[in-house]
């Protein structure tokens with residue numbers, strides 16, 4: 080029988096009030112049931128928010144460096160349990176263990192980075208307009224933060240939000256994806272074992288109903304979200320109505336530009352990793368290759384050759400390069416886009432089908448796929464597929480490349496391969512995206528750098544870097560008048 084898992088509210092393992100559960104399945108083998116998790120609803124969210132509210136006063140007044148010490152312990156514990164957690168993650172969401180270890184490493188980096196920021200959390204001191212008056216700004220926590228995340232980075236991405244949130248003195252209700260609840264459970268156990276007090280991080284499993292209840296809860300002061308643009312915009316509409324602070328990291332349709340002067344041997348490694356790594360299931364995945372006509376034919380041949388060497392399989396096997404996609408709905412969505420691409424007249428160079436050889440038939444595997452001759456108005460050029468599908472569009476100038484790259488509603492990551500320094504610097508300004516890589520693929524963000532996008536990808540906030548602390552804190556302005564008399568700002572005080 081499959082294991083049964085629970086919510087964690089105020090440190091207690093708790094079932095959904097309704098008693099309902101959902102099953103978590105291995106995408107590489109749909110017969111492998113990982114466990115049953117609570118299908119939480121508004122009553123469970125309410126209990127979790129109450130626990131977080133109760134924990135807030137003591138946690139927010141704990142000296143920040145002390146909170147940092149706990150984050151360092153979390154980093155140590157994640158380091159110790161890296162392989163175990165990576166295997167748990169691979170079993171429930173599919174990417175190979177070398178990648179899930181990277182996912183845990185990103186969380187470790189975030190833990191140590193957030194710990195270090197607890198000794199800064201800078202405000203400003205600023206001269207006053209008036210004599211004998213002192214102006215400063217300080218940072219204060221927001222309150223209870225609702226964290227809602229996706230399944231593709233089940234440990235790293237939640238920690239991008241939870242660690243800075245708790246470093247800043249907030250308390251948290253965490254609603255992980257229902258496709259990766261086991262990783263989230265172990266992450267929360269690790270936080271608790273490392274010394275995070277009960278109630279500071281509460282875990283509520285479930286799907287949309289739980290997420291909606293969290294976003295709408297009057298005592299939740301901020302929402303940190305990573306997921307689809309559709310859900311993110313709905314969250315934004317609710318948060319706007321309720322005047323709630325929210326940060327949304329949403330979809331991407333990330334271009335890699337390869338110019339005629341690029342080092343193709345370098346670019347080929349980048350495109351294979353960017354497009355087919357994580358089975359294309361990253362919001363940063365390289366999903367559009369925008370390539371100069373002079374090198375297109377040669378580069379397509381190189382991609383064909385390299386992609387043929389990729390081994391599909393369970394991520395738990397050592398020789399696997401590309402794991403499954405997350406579920407049957409993903410297979411269907413990707414297949415739908417393949418059909419649209421073919422119908423629109425793009426040339427299917429390889430792939431395009433579900434992979435069902437041998438043991439692959441038990442899971443949700445899709446062949447790495449390449450389309451060439453993709454035009455800007457095709458859906459496979461415009462829409463986020465979230466699978467191992469790369470669309471190639473040919474250009475004949477730098478200007479055309481930038482226009483094509485920017486011709487999307489999304490703006491997360493972008494990349495250019497060129498050996499011309501001036502071109503690299505121009506691209507840094509010209510590409511409408513939150514992130515630009517020069518001579519690297521569109522994936523590979525680092526914890527201490529701001530992460531996020533423009534246009535339909537984001538709402539102006541960033542995960543990662545110092546910038547994430549701007550989201551998880553409020554700025555308070557303090558004026559200290561030590562003149563001993565009433566000084567009126569903007570009024571002539573000279574008698």
Ligand code: UN1
Nearest residue numbers: 232361362363522523524
């Ligand atoms: C995501 O897909 O939501 O930069 C995050 C990267 C990873 C994070 C991806 N470090 O590709």
